[in-house]
Amino acid sequence: MRHQSKLAIRLHAILDRLLTRAGLSSVDHSAELPPDCFDTPHLKCWFDDLTFQQCYQSSITAAGSDYRIPWRVHQLLWCLNATEHLDGDLVELGTGKGFMMAAAASYFQQTGDPRLIHLFDLFRKPDFSGEGLLDLSKYYASTPNDVMQAFSRYSNVCFHVGDVRQTLPSGAPDKISFLHVDLNNWRLEIDCMRFLMPRMQQGSVILLDDFANRGFDEAFDQHTMFFRDLGLSILTTPAGQGIVAPLRDTNCLKNLSSAAFE
Numbered sequence: 001m002r003h004q005s006k007l008a009i010r011l012h013a014i015l016d017r018l019l020t021r022a023g024l025s026s027v028d029h030s031a032e033l034p035p036d037c038f039d040t041p042h043l044k045c046w047f048d049d050l051t052f053q054q055c056y057q058s059s060i061t062a063a064g065s066d067y068r069i070p071w072r073v074h075q076l077l078w079c080l081n082a083t084e085h086l087d088g089d090l091v092e093l094g095t096g097k098g099f100m101m102a103a104a105a106s107y108f109q110q111t112g113d114p115r116l117i118h119l120f121d122l123f124r125k126p127d128f129s130g131e132g133l134l135d136l137s138k139y140y141a142s143t144p145n146d147v148m149q150a151f152s153r154y155s156n157v158c159f160h161v162g163d164v165r166q167t168l169p170s171g172a173p174d175k176i177s178f179l180h181v182d183l184n185n186w187r188l189e190i191d192c193m194r195f196l197m198p199r200m201q202q203g204s205v206i207l208l209d210d211f212a213n214r215g216f217d218e219a220f221d222q223h224t225m226f227f228r229d230l231g232l233s234i235l236t237t238p239a240g241q242g243i244v245a246p247l248r249d250t251n252c253l254k255n256l257s258s259a260a261f262e
């Protein structure tokens, strides 16, 4: 009985995902759900914090709309705070219109954090070749210039425009203190992490944006296995993100490599 209902839920999720991808879903989930898709009666004092509010407002301004993801931004800011003492820059794989990284740039500006923010993206709408899911295209940039314009007030942001398979090898910094992964493509994400993780500093943090998102079952399984093989576990957050933190022993990462980048 328990197995049956689990199977039914999984089949429902797969069907829902296929319909959504084909643009046939009649259900607008975002309209009926609370921010971050969950609610809690517990304290969230961080929401009224001035620094947080300024960061969140920067995200809305950069992206042109409110994605209604305060918990995700709060957790991002926690990661930035937890890694602020480290030698190494910040890398984001998959920037879109820059909602999350506008919060990061604002946070660095407010706290005087000198780290550079490296943004890797195609910075264009997805085509039909499979680079990203069509139902997520509202989060994708139209042109690199739009996003560059939105970040023009920040001096510590580096844009790497193009396919990550081409831009990462020459653009990635030698030392990384924080990695934000949001390509909506688990195979490519794991390839990129295999390439980047040897550069991650002791104490660094990885934030997986879509780790436990509804409909991302395969990505969840693959990311879990990838990190389990390295002896690392992922904290699942109610917002759907996954946090791998902090990396205490980076020796296990030194020999990682990715055929996609050779």
Ligand SMILES: C[S@@+](CC[C@H](N)C(=O)[O-])C[C@H]1O[C@@H](n2cnc3c(N)ncnc32)[C@H](O)[C@@H]1O
Pocket: 093, 094, 095, 096, 097, 098, 099, 100, 101, 120, 121, 122, 123, 124, 131, 132, 136, 139, 140, 141, 162, 163, 164, 165, 182, 183, 184, 185, 188
């Ligand atoms: C969900 S969006 C990222 C959203 C973003 N993190 C934000 O804060 O709104 C996923 C991004 O991955 C990018 N992407 C997918 N495949 C890519 C590739 N091969 N190379 C570079 N960027 C890629 C897409 O262009 C898209 O902007």
